[in-house]
Amino acid sequence: GAGVSQSPSNKVTEKGKDVELRCDPISGHTALYWYRQSLGQGLEFLIYFQGNSAPDKSGLPSDRFSAERTGGSVSTLTIQRTQQEDSAVYLCASRDAGTNSPLHFGNGTRLTVT
């Protein structure tokens, strides 16, 4: 079946502009995660959605970052007033219910802030 889809695959924006990144998880997956990966680095946890529960926003680096998940499916990560340090690959992943299920990742959105 279809995997996790992210769009756009690449985004170049000017400093100060807002951007929206989209994630379509695998159908039926109840959990959705956003991570950020800077060049040559590991993954930094940003936010986690599980069903209808309140999201875990503990990884969001500032109040310029926000995310929502509509109807328990598609998610949008929004970065307001982008800064150059926001440049990174933003990865979305989803997984099925159950404590021992693996994450399925999209190919990410490469964000470049000029």
Add this chain to the structure above:
Amino acid sequence: SQQGEEDPQALSIQEGENATMNCSYKTSINNLQWYRQNSGRGLVHLILIRSNEREKHSGRLRVTLDTSKKSSSLLITASRAADTASYFCATDIGGATNKLIFGTGTLLAVQP
């Protein structure tokens, strides 16, 4: 701070040799997972080991887990050039958060 730290940061071997990567973590876990990332792509799940397991095999992969030392290792046997990638461990601490925390990764280069 990172939950998982991996060692070495980079590893270069010849095709046919074995590659061993290590992961250390800080808190109690529900399970530990290993992922692979090819350049410019998302991560792909390789293998999951539960906290009550000590060793697990999948094809050419062998994973061990020592919860007393809070460490895990990933062994790739008979490596191939196509195994060249970055490898990450991820710890699932379970509970209410159920989020996976990733390590810093090991960049493996397999020379043909």
